[in-house]
Amino acid sequence: MKLSLPVWALAAALLPALHSARADVVTDWNVTALSLTQSSPPPIEIRTLALTHVAMFDAVNAVTRTHEAYMKPAPTAPAGASAEAAAAAAAHAVLLSIYPQQKPALDTALQASLAKLSDEGAKSAGSALGRRVAEQCIAMRSGDGWNARVAYTPPGTPGSWQPAPPSMGTFASVAWAEVKPFFVKSSTEVTVPGPLAVDSPQYLKELDEVRRLGGRYSTERTADQTAAAIFTLLNGGQMWNAAARAGAAAKATTMPENARIFAVINMAAMDALITGWEVKRKLGTWRPLTAIRAASRNPDPSWEPLINTPPHPDYVSGHSVTSGAWSRSLQLLFGTDAVPFTATFAGALTRHFTSFSQAAIEIENARIWAGIHTRTADEHGLALGRQVAELAVQRAMKKIE
Template identity: 40%
Template structure:
C-alpha cells in the first residue's frame, strides 16, 4: 500500500508483475481524499480558515482510524482499536467521507460517489465491513471533539470611526479565528510575539520604505521575477502546501499509515498556525502598508514620506497586518516536513494566480523564504512581520512534531 502508484518499468519483469498483482494500483486513499477536500474548497471558494479546519478534522479522523489497526503511533485523542485484518483503506475512506459530509451536507451525492469509488477495489468481506465501521467511529468521535471549538462564533469586529463619519464598509476576515480551539497549542496566544516596532524606530523606517519602493503597483525597482513571485503567492491557504506534502510522501514511498500520519501532522500544524496568527493580528490590529504609506504624515517620522496614492501590487488581504499569515503557515509546514521527511529533492507548485508559472525548490527553507519575500513584493507585509511570522511557524511546527502522533514507544509517556 504505497502512497504512490507502482511505476511500470520496461526493463524489469519483476516490477511489471508487482504492478499487475498489487491490490491497490491506484492513488493512495489518503491523497485521494485530500485532493477531494481541496477541490471542494476551490469550487465553493472556501476561505483558508474553515478549509483548514475541515482538512484537519478529516486527516486526524483518517489517521486515528488506520492507526487503530496496528497502533504504530500514539493516537491524537481517540482510543480506538481494531483487528489487524481490518481494511485500512476502507477505514480511511469512510472516515474522510463522514467528516466531509458533516461539513458539506449539500454535496452528499458527490461525496457518496467518491466513497463508492474508494471502496470499490476492496474485496467484500469481514475486513471491509470492519474497516467501514472503524472509519465511521473515528469520524463520529472527531466531529464530536470539534463540535464546540468556537469556529461558528459570529464576527464582531468594530470599525474605528466617530459618529456620522464614513469608513470603508468591508468587514475584515477571520476576526474570531484566533479564539478557536487549537489542535495542539494550549491557546491561540501561546506563541503571540511582542508588538511591532515603534513608528519612529530604525526597523520601522527601513521596512516601510522598502515596501513602498519594492511593493508598489508600479514599482520601478521590483524585478520581473519578483513581480511573478509576488503574484504567484496571492494563492493562499492549505491548497498551497498540500501538493508539497504529497510530493514529500511520494518521494519517501510512505505506506498508508505513515502517509496518514504526515497529513494529520501537517494539517494540525497548518490549522494551529492560522489560529495563532489571527490571534496576534487582531490583538495588535496593526496597519497595512497601504494605510501606513498613505498616512505616513501621522507618524511625525520625517524619514518615511507620505505617498497619497500608493497602491500595492495586489489587493491587500482583509485583515490586520502583523504578523504575516502566509509566512507562519509555510514555515510551520516546512518545519514539520523537515523533521519528519527532511529535504527530499526537487519539489514544485503551480498557482491559479500566476497561470503558466511553476515554482521549483530543492530545499524547504528556500520555499519558506520565497513565500515571505513574496509578501513584500506584493506590498502586503513589512519585512519584520515576515520574520516574526516565520519564527512563530517554526515554533508551532516543532511543538507539533515533539508532542503529537509519536512512535509507539511514546504512547506510555505523559503528554506534553
Template identity: 35%
Template sequence: MALLTRRGWRRGAAGIAAAALTVGISLAAPATAATAAITIDTTLEWYDVTATAVATGTRPQVTSNRAWAISWLAAARAVRTAPASPAYQDAALASAVHTALSALIPDATPSLDAALRTTLDRIPDGRAKDRGRAAGQREALSLVAERSGDGLDPASVNTPYPAPPAAPGIWQPTPPSFTAAQQAGNRFATPFLLDRADRYRLGPPPALGSARYRADLAEVRAYGAAGSTVRTPQQTDTATFWLGSSLTLYTGILRAALAQWTRSAAGRASLVAVFHVALVDTQIATSDTKYAYLRWRPVTAIRADGDPGWTPLHDTPAHPDYPSGHNTYAGAAEAVLTALAGARAREAYAITSPTQPGVTRTYTDWHRPTRENVDARVWSGIHTRTADEAGVRLGRDVAAHAVRNAARLFD
C-alpha cells in the same frame, strides 16, 4: 535574514524529529519496489478526493484546514488499528475521510459517495474490509463530535470586529474595499494541541519611528507600489504567484511529500493529519498576535507618512499587518515537513497557483517556498518584511509544538 537560515532551523528540527517516530511517520523513507508497483495508491486517491471536497463552496481557510485535520486524523487513528491488513487499511482510510467530510462539507457528499464506492469496489469482500469500514466511520464520527463547537465554523472565525479608533500605528480598514476586519474570531477557537492561543505570542513589532520601522516602510514604499520602478518582472511574478490561498498552494507541496517520502499507510495518514493540525493551531496563534498588537498595514502607514496616493501592487487583506498569515503558514508547513519528511524532497516537485494561471514553479526542498513567501508579501505591498519574518518564526514555533506533542493525537 537570520530567521530564515537553514542552520538555525535544522538544529530545531533535529530536536523534534524524534517525536515523529512516536506517531509512526517514517523519516525520508524511500519507496520500495513493491510500493512502486501498486497501480492505485489509496492514500493519494483520498488526498485528491479531500482536496476536491474542500474546494467545494467558500469558507475561511482555517475552517478548510480543520476539515483536513479532522478527516485525516480520523483516518490515521482507524488505519493504525490493523497495520498488517491492506484491505482493512484502505477501507478504514476511505471510510474515515468520507464520513468526516460528508459531515463537515455536506455539499460535497455526492462526489464523496462516488469516490467511496470506487475504492470499496476494488477491495475484496471479507471481514477485513468490513472491520475497516466500521473503524473508519467510528473514528470519524467520534472526532467530528469531539470538535463540535470548537469555534472554527465560518461565523465564529469571522465574528464582527469593530474598527478601532484611528491612531498612529493602529490598524484601520484598507482601500479599495475598506472591509471590516476578518479572522478576528480565530483567536478564541479551541486548538488541537496548543493549550492556549497566546502560547507563542510574538513580542511587539518595531516602535513607530525606529530604524527598523523606517527601513520596513521604505522597502514596501519602493518595491511594493503598484507603479514601482525598482521591482523587477521576476519579483512581480513571485508576488503574484504567492498571492493565492496558502492552503491551495501548499496542498500541492504536501502532496509531493506524501507521494515521495513515507511508506506505511498509518504514517502517511499521520503526516497529513499532523500537518493540518499544526496549521489550524498556527492560524489560531496568528490571530492572537495580530489582534494583540493591531499594527497598521503599509498602505495606511505610507499614506499617513506624506504619500496619500500610494497604492500597493495587490489589494491588502482585511486584517492587521503583524505577523503575516501567509508566512506563519509557510513557516509551519516547512517545519512539519522538515521534521517528518526530511529537509529535501526526494525528487523535484512542481506546483501551480490560482493567482498566476499557466505558471508552474519547481522546488527541491520545503524551505525555498518560505523564502519566496517572505519576499512576495513585501513586493505585493501588503506586508512589511518584519511582519513576514516574524510570521515564519511563529509558524515554526507552533509547528514544533505540534510535532513534539503529536502522540497526544493518537492516545
C-alpha cells in the same frame, strides 16, 4: 460548518484526482479534500484539512495500533477491518458533514477507493470503523469556535490597524483567535518579539521597501517577483499539501506513515493560524497601504499594492505563520528539507521549489512584493509558525514502544 459548491464543478475538479496515479488512500483523499476547499477562505481550508486528516489517522491507527490515538477515547477496530476502507470512509464522512451538497461526487470518490479492495468483509468492517471515527471527530470539533461572533474595536492609536481599501472590511476573521487548538496549550507557549515602532528607522526602511517593490505600478519589482507575489493568492493548503505529497513520493512512506504526516502538518497549520490571529488581535498594526498613504514624510495618497489588502492587521503575516508551520513540520517528519516540489495556481501559474525552506522564504518575500506586509511581520510570522510546528511534532500521536 456546511459549505456548498456546484456539484458539476466539484465533479469536474475530482475527475483528474480520481484517475491520476497516486501513492495511497491518504494522498488520494488529500487531493479530493483540496478539490473541495480550493475556493474557500484559507482558514476554512486549513480546518477542513485538519479534521479530514486527523479522522483518517485515527481510523488507520485503530487498525495498525502503532501510535497513540489523537482522540480520546481511542477508537478501536473490529478484527480484520481494512485500514484503507477505514481511511476512505472517515475522510468521506468528514467532508460530507462540511459539504453536504457534494454527496454525489464524494460518493463517487468513496466508491473509487473501495473498488481497489477485494475483501468484502474487511471492506465492510473498515468502512463502519471509518464512519464511527468521523462522527467522533466531528463531535470533538463541533464547538471549537470557528464560526463564533467575536467583537473587535480598532484601538484608533497611531499605527494601529484600521480598515483598508478597497474592501474597507472589518476584522471579521478575528474569531479565529479564539478557535480551540489541537496541540498548543496556551498562547504563552509561543512568542514573537512584537511589531516595530511605526516611527523607528527600521520600520520606515521596511515601509520604503514595500513602497518601492510592492506597488501596483512598481518599476523595481522583477517579473519573477511579480509572479511570486501573485502566486501567494493560492491557498497555502493547496501548496503545502502538494509539498507533502512530493515528500511522500520521494521518501516512499507507507500509507500509515502518510496518515500521521498529513494529519500532523495540517493540525500544526491550524494551531499556527490560531496563534497568529491571536497576535493580530493583540498587537495588530496598520497595513502598508494605510501607512504609506498617511506617512509623515513623502505621503502617497494614491499608492496601491499589487494585490488587494486583506481585511486584517499586518502583524503578524498569516500566510507566513502557516507556511512556517507547514514547512517546519514537513522538515521534521520527513527528516529532510531537500524535497523539490511544484504547485500551480489557477491552472496557469506554476512555481517550482527546491526545498521546503526555499518555498517558505519565497512566501515571506512575496508578501512584501505583493505590497501587503512589512518584512518584520513576515519574518516574525514565519518564526512563530516554526515554533508551533516543533511543539506539534513533539506532542503529536507518539509511537507506541
